[in-house]
Amino acid sequence: MFKKIFSLSGLVGLLIIVSAAGIIYKNRALGVPLLPDENREMWLVEARVSYLAKEKPVKVTLALHGDGEKLSVEGQQISLGYGFSKAEENGHPVGIWSARAPKGRQLLYYRAVIDESQLNYEFPLARNEQAPVVPQVADMTEEGQTLTGGSRAMALSIIHKEARQRSADDPTYVNRIQELIAEDSDNEAYLLLKRYYEKKYEKDWKRELVIDLLRQAGVASKGSIGVRLIEGNGTREAIKLIQYFDSAEQVWRIVLPHGGSLDNILVWSRSSSLLEVNSGGEQSLVSFTALKERAPTEIADRMAKAPWWVATISALPASERAPFRYAALIPLGVLAVVLLRNLVGLATLGTFMPVLLSLAFLELPLVAAMIMLSSMLFGGLVFRAVLSKFNLLVVPRVAACVVIVTLFMMAVSLISYKLGAVDGLRVTVFPMIVLAWTIERMSLIWDEEGAASALYQIMGSLIAAFAAYGVMKIEVLQYWVEFFPEVLLILLAIILVIGRYTGYRLLELVRFKNAAQMEV
Amino acid sequence: MKKWWHKWLILPSELKRLGVIGLNQRNGTWLLPNNNRKFYRKVDDKLVTKLLAEKMDLAVPKLFHVFSTQKNVMDLEEILAPFDSFVMKPSRGSGGRGVLVIKKRRGNKFIKASGMSMTIQEVQQHATEILGGLFSLGGSRDVAMVEACINCHPELTKISYQGAPDVRVIMLHGYPVMAMLRVATRQSDGRANLHQGAIGIGIDLATGKSIHAIHHGNSVDTHPDLDTNLINITVPQWDTVLEMATKGYEMTGLGYLGADLIVDDTVGPVVIELNARPGLAIQLANATGLRLRFEKAQAQAKAHPNLGWEERLAFSVKAFGRQKSAQ
Numbered sequence: 067m068f069k070k071i072f073s074l075s076g077l078v079g080l081l082i083i084v085s086a087a088g089i090i091y092k093n094r095a096l097g098v099p100l101l102p103d104e105n106r107e108m109w110l111v112e113a114r115v116s117y118l119a120k121e122k123p124v125k126v127t128l129a130l131h132g133d134g135e136k137l138s139v140e141g142q143q144i145s146l147g148y149g150f151s152k153a154e155e156n157g158h159p160v161g162i163w164s165a166r167a168p169k170g171r172q173l174l175y176y177r178a179v180i181d182e183s184q185l186n187y188e189f190p191l192a193r194n195e196q197a198p199v200v201p202q203v204a205d206m207t208e209e210g211q212t213l214t215g216g217s218r219a220m221a222l223s224i225i226h227k228e229a230r231q232r233s234a235d236d237p238t239y240v241n242r243i244q245e246l247i248a249e250d251s252d253n254e255a256y257l258l259l260k261r262y263y264e265k266k267y268e269k270d271w272k273r274e275l276v277i278d279l280l281r282q283a284g285v286a287s288k289g290s291i292g293v294r295l296i297e298g299n300g301t302r303e304a305i306k307l308i309q310y311f312d313s314a315e316q317v318w319r320i321v322l323p324h325g326g327s328l329d330n331i332l333v334w335s336r337s338s339s340l341l342e343v344n345s346g347g348e349q350s351l352v353s354f355t356a357l358k359e360r361a362p363t364e365i366a367d368r369m370a371k372a373p374w375w376v377a378t379i380s381a382l383p384a385s386e387r388a389p390f391r392y393a394a395l396i397p398l399g400v401l402a403v404v405l406l407r408n409l410v411g412l413a414t415l416g417t418f419m420p421v422l423l424s425l426a427f428l429e430l431p432l433v434a435a436m437i438m439l440s441s442m443l444f445g446g447l448v449f450r451a452v453l454s455k456f457n458l459l460v461v462p463r464v465a466a467c468v469v470i471v472t473l474f475m476m477a478v479s480l481i482s483y484k485l486g487a488v489d490g491l492r493v494t495v496f497p498m499i500v501l502a503w504t505i506e507r508m509s510l511i512w513d514e515e516g517a518a519s520a521l522y523q524i525m526g527s528l529i530a531a532f533a534a535y536g537v538m539k540i541e542v543l544q545y546w547v548e549f550f551p552e553v554l555l556i557l558l559a560i561i562l563v564i565g566r567y568t569g570y571r572l573l574e575l576v577r578f579k580n581a582a583q584m585e586v
Numbered sequence: 587m588k589k590w591w592h593k594w595l596i597l598p599s600e601l602k603r604l605g606v607i608g609l610n611q612r613n614g615t616w617l618l619p620n621n622n623r624k625f626y627r628k629v630d631d632k633l634v635t636k637l638l639a640e641k642m643d644l645a646v647p648k649l650f651h652v653f654s655t656q657k658n659v660m661d662l663e664e665i666l667a668p669f670d671s672f673v674m675k676p677s678r679g680s681g682g683r684g685v686l687v688i689k690k691r692r693g694n695k696f697i698k699a700s701g702m703s704m705t706i707q708e709v710q711q712h713a714t715e716i717l718g719g720l721f722s723l724g725g726s727r728d729v730a731m732v733e734a735c736i737n738c739h740p741e742l743t744k745i746s747y748q749g750a751p752d753v754r755v756i757m758l759h760g761y762p763v764m765a766m767l768r769v770a771t772r773q774s775d776g777r778a779n780l781h782q783g784a785i786g787i788g789i790d791l792a793t794g795k796s797i798h799a800i801h802h803g804n805s806v807d808t809h810p811d812l813d814t815n816l817i818n819i820t821v822p823q824w825d826t827v828l829e830m831a832t833k834g835y836e837m838t839g840l841g842y843l844g845a846d847l848i849v850d851d852t853v854g855p856v857v858i859e860l861n862a863r864p865g866l867a868i869q870l871a872n873a874t875g876l877r878l879r880f881e882k883a884q885a886q887a888k889a890h891p892n893l894g895w896e897e898r899l900a901f902s903v904k905a906f907g908r909q910k911s912a913q
Contacts, residue, residue, distance in 0.1 A: 408610060457711060459718035514683065515782055568611040575595040580803055582592040584604050584873045 074562060081559040088552035092376065096368050098361060102545035107182030108359040109295050110366075111332060112384035114175055117343050117350035119168035124346025126163040127155070129291060129335035131178045148174065157195070158337035172347070175383050179359060180332055182295065187320040187328050189309070189336065198286035198311050218262055221255040226282040236285055236312045237319065243279050244325030247272055272323040273306050286311040289338035290320065292331045293354045301353035301385050304340055305331060332356075355385040360545045369549065378551045392425065394547045397557050399424050399534035406533055408564055411571030412526045415507045420530035422497045427535040438478055439496065443524070445474045446505035447512075454509070467502040605875030612842075612866060616758065616880060620841025621862050628838045629860040633677040633731055638837050644830050645856045647673065648734040659713045659730075663706050671735040674709070676716040676728045682777045684721030686712050687735060699748065699776065736856060739822045739849040745769050747811040749776030750848050753789065753827055753855075756864050756876070757843045759887035760835030760895065762828055762902045763879040765789040766871045767796060767821060772811045780867045785809065787816055788872030792907025794824025798873045805873075827855045828903075832895045834860055879906055 092098040115128055130152070148163045163174050191197065229242035246256060263271035273289060280287040287310035294305060309318045320333055334340075334354075343350040359366055369380040379390045399421035406412045414420055427435045449470045453463055475496065504527070512520040537543065546553045591597070601608075607616070628634055639646045650669055653659050666672065675685040686709070687699040695703040715721070716730040738750035745751065749770035756764045766786050770776050773783030780786050785806065787799040799806050799816040807817055821827060831845035834857070844864025847855045869876050882905055890897075 411609070457715060457720075459715070460720055460722075514681070519781075566614060568608075568614040570598050570601055570608040571610060574608045575598065575601070577803065578601055578606050578608075578870065579592055579594065579596045580800070580805065580870060581601060581604055581606050581873075581875070582588060582596050583805065584606075584875065 074566060078559040078562055081555045081562075085552040085555040085559075089550050092369075092550060096365065096372065096376070098365055098369065098549050102360045102541060103362065108362075109180045109182060109332070110177060110357045110359045110384055111180055111293055111295070111334070112175055112177045112355045112357075113334075114173060114301065114353050114355065114383070114385050115163075115341060115350065116171065116173050116353070117347040119165075119170060119172050119347050120345075121167045121169050122346040123344075124163075124165055124168060125344045126174060126347065126350075127342040128161050128163075128174075128176060128352065129155075129337040129340050130159045130161045130176060131180065131332070131334050156337065157192070158335055160337070168346075175385075177384065180295070185332060187333065189318040189320075191316060191318075197313065197316065200281060200284050200286045217258065221258045222278060222282050224255040225253075225259065226279060229279070230283060235314055236283075236310065239283055239285070240276075240280070240310060240319075240321055241325070243276055244321070244323075247275070247323070248325050270306060273308055276308055276321075276323050280308075280310050285313070290336045291334045291338075291340050292320075292328075293334045293356060295330045295332055295356045297356065297358055297388070297391075301355050301388075304334065304352060304354060307331070307333065309336060353385070355388055357384050357388055357391070360541075361549055379548065391544070391548060392428065394551060394554070395428070395538040395544065396421060396425070397554050398537045398543055398547065401557055401561060402534040402537045403530050404561055404564055406530050408567060409571060411573035411577075412530060413523050414527040414530050415504050415511075415523050416500070416527070419500055419504055420527050421534050422500050423527070423531035424534035424538060426496045427531065428538060432535075434482075438482075441478060442471060442474055442496065442501060443505060443508070446471050446501065447509055450505055450509045454513075460506075464502050464506050467505055468498055471498050471501050471505070601875075605877035605879075606869050607866065607875065607877050607880070609866065611877075617842045617863060620759070621843075622839065625839045626862055629840065629843075629862045631677055632675070632679075632859055633729065635857070635860055636731075636733075639857050642833055642837050644833060644837070645850075645853055646733075647736055647856055647858070650732045650734065652677075653713050653717065653730040653732070656714065656717060659710055659717070662710050662713060666709075666732065669732075669734075672732050673735050674712060674716070674730055674732050676721045677731055678726075678728050679716075679721040681779055684712075684716055689735065736848050736858075737851040739851050741819070741822050742767070742769075742849060745809055745812065745814050745816060745819060747771050747776075747809070749774075749778060752778050752846050752848045752858060753821060754861075754864065754868065755828065755831035755845045755847070756868055757831065757835055757845070758880050758883040759841050760832060760893075761883035761886065761898050762791060762832055763883055763906055764868050764872055764874070764876060765791055765828075765831075766868045767819075769809070769816075771801070771809070780865075780871075785816065786867055786871030787819070788868070788874070789821060789824075790908040791828070792903050794821040794827070795819070796821075797908060798871060800867070800870045803867075803870055822849050823854050828899055829895070830855055830857060832899045832902075835898075836895065838862075882906075 089100075093100055111131070113128060113130075115126060117126065147168065148165045150164075151162050153160055153162055161176055225243075225246065229239055229246070233239040233242050246253070259275060260271070263275045267274045277287045277289070287308055290307045290309045292305040292307045294302060296302075306323065307320050308323055309320050311317075312319050318336070320328065322328065322331075341350055341352050361369070366380060369377050371377070372381075374381055379387055379394070382390065400418060403414070403418060403420055407414065407417075423439070426439075430438075446467055450463075450467060453466060458466070475498070504524075508520050508524055511523060628638060633652065636646050636649060650672055651665050653662070658665075670691050671689050673685065673687050676683070679685070688696045688704075688709075689699050690697050692703065695705065696709055697703050713730045716728055719726050719728050722728055736750060738746075742751045746769040751767055751769040754766050754768060755762050765788075767789055768778035768780065769785050769787065770778055771783050771785060775782070778784045780800075783802065785799055785801045787796045789795070790797050796817055796819045801810060808815055827847055827849065830847060834843055834845040838860060840860075840862050842862070842864075844861035846858045846861065848858055849855050866876070883902070886901055886905075893901075
């Protein structure tokens with residue numbers, strides 16, 4: 067009996083039973099569905115406030131999304147001792163954390179569950195809200211202590227008039243202004259304003275300029291705060307938005323200061339200030355994590371509250387969960403590589419290098435990733451060819467390659483940024499050390515076995531990376547790995563079984579094709 | 587019988603019937619269960635192999651010197667002064683990487699096998715590279731061995747395009763099961779690696795005569811560069827070659843083992859290196875699958891576990907030889 071369990075088939079059976087038991091329990095007792103709900107577009111958005119407490123009474127006020135379905139103050143000792151209440155400030159919902167004398171770096175979390183189909187960028191007046199009155203631009207001089215104050219007012223009115231003439235109503239007026247900023251016109255008045263606002267508001271200058279130009283036109287406007295609903299590794303900053311009052315339609319409209327599409331942007335709060343910490347704290351910061359919620363809210367909540375061995379990663383704050391979602395996919399990619407190597411017989415450079423590449427593919431659009439990868443490999447190979455003239459020892463040679471790949475990556479980022487592709491900025495997701503070793507191996511094979519062999523192996527690696535990417539990208543698998551991590555035990559069982567496979571590899575059927583002439 | 591699909595592939599059922607084994611089977615059934623990891627050092631480090639072989643009275647290329655420190659390399663000129671020809675190689679290199687063959691000297695210059703000349707500084711640089719691990723994939727430090735240069739038997743050099751042909755014998759549990767002669771081509775650049783374009787020639791265990799040859803997996807009868815016939819060539823001193831290979835089992839304790847030997851013109855066969863993971867192309871070179879032979883050898887080893895090398899060798903020649911031995 068004992069021996070049986072420790073035989074391979076016993077172990078495989080045990081793994082499958084344990085895994086199946088976990089899945090059935092979660093499905094039956096907690097009601098976790100076996101398949102993700104395709105129609106739901108729910109997002110879990112988590113705001114994380116971090117600040118340095120100074121052992122004084124502290125009050126943290128965070129602007130909230132009004133429809134937050136769920137609320138929690140996470141992380142045992144960090145939130146221990148905080149009182150939390152919801153209130154309204156200037157007509158906007160806020161959450162207020164308070165504590166007597168916390169010490170050190172503090173983390174506070176607020177979560178809201180958002181329905182993507184309910185994203186809205188037009189807000190009619192609330193029942194008892196008055197249409198806003200616009201303060202006149204004339205009072206500029208009050209703050210216009212500088213000599214430029216007068217010329218600024220002049221410039222504002224010039225731009226205003228031009229935009230006014232070429233627009234029909236408030237929304238088209240806003241469009242004109244955004245166009246002006248987007249094309250960075252060399253209009254003299256605009257340049258003057260740009261210089262002034264850049265100096266005064268630094269990176270927020272576009273928003274402030276648009277708000278002032280709206281005020282010039284008698285349109286009420288103010289800042290508001292958005293969060294981009296994109297899954298990814300790590301947290302994001304809030305996006306600064308503008309809302310202006312369209313008096314013809316009697317609605318508040320949301321726009322981006324520099325124009326462009328609002329796709330995927332959640333209006334987190336229509337308040338212009340996101341976070342206020344009183345004198346009890348300093349160095350405060352808000353960051354956001356958005357996760358696609360693949361299971362219904364109440365079930366995800368139930369999972370999170372279950373014992374840790376049931377909840378697993380659901381119990382973590384969203385900012386910790388996001389990277390885990392990626393980490394848990396790695397075994398899927400590894401399985402794909404095992405299948406390709408041991409059943410197909412594909413040769414790859416470095417056993418699991420393709421899995422690391424495929425993780426990079428997950429973060430970037432595939433075409434962009436391919437172009438960047440091949441340009442980095444090409445650049446690295448050229449440099450490596452130069453290096454080989456100096457007869458360097460292995461470790462310094464690979465280290466030199468890492469430096470070059472890093473520099474090359476910066477260049478690719480910069481160039482793609484200049485060309486207007488934001489994706490270039492994220493080449494950092496490529497595992498550089500692995501790339502450097504790949505280049506080293508590839509050039510060794512190139513020297514010893516010729517270009518054909520090197521290209522054959524790099525093609526094998528890329529095919530394996532694509533396959534791993536394809537497997538990791540399957541939505542159902544992503545869902546299972548997140549909510550039923552015990553499927554990884556089944557994966558383990560499959561890998562163990564493949565480990566015992568002694569049959570032919572697919573490519574060996576080609577390799578040995580001339581064996582047909584053999585005699586038995 | 588040739589079928590239309592054989593132009594592209596062969597069916598698994600056909601391969602199985604022919605007894606051809608694939609990499610998964612080699613690893614899972616023959617290599618992993620029979621090769622204890624702790625013995626790998628005996629074959630992966632050529633210096634250790636050489637010392638073990640000398641202990642067993644197996645002929646090896648005479649070791650002149652081992653450079654293990656940079657300081658040592660500084661005195662290279664003095665140390666190598668007595669030797670007109672020598673081979674310098676990394677102790678833990680693989681696939682023939684980092685092997686420098688010096689055939690003779692002319693004044694201050696060293697003349698390589700290809701006829702190119704090197705200065706003493708260049709030879710020192712090569713030794714330094716070996717010490718720094720340039721030729722080991724992981725980049726770990728190594729030592730540089732200097733040994734006597736082998737003068738391959740003319741019977742064999744005449745079918746090789748530069749580079750000395752070597753004989754590989756594959757053994758299971760100390761029973762030689764298959765043998766192959768590997769000769770260099772222009773494409774393989776003096777090296778005897780089949781996937782670099784060298785020719786594999788199957789050798790009959792009983793007679794030492796070549797029976798079949800492959801180049802890039804295809805059957806050939808003549809050398810593509812030299813146009814010499816490759817079939818029915820006899821490996822000189824074949825009995826000694828087999829005897830030495832068979833003793834490799836006693837030397838290493840590895841159940842699945844490949845022995846690489848070169849037949850020297852004057853001293854006869856010498857062991858160049860042993861290999862714990864010999865490849866599978868030998869099946870194509872011999873036009874014979876390995877599985878049936880492995881199974882026979884395994885059954886014999888099980889039935890008679892403690893046979894000496896003479897008895898094992900006799901069994902192999904009888905069981906796996908194509909023709910009756912000449913004697």
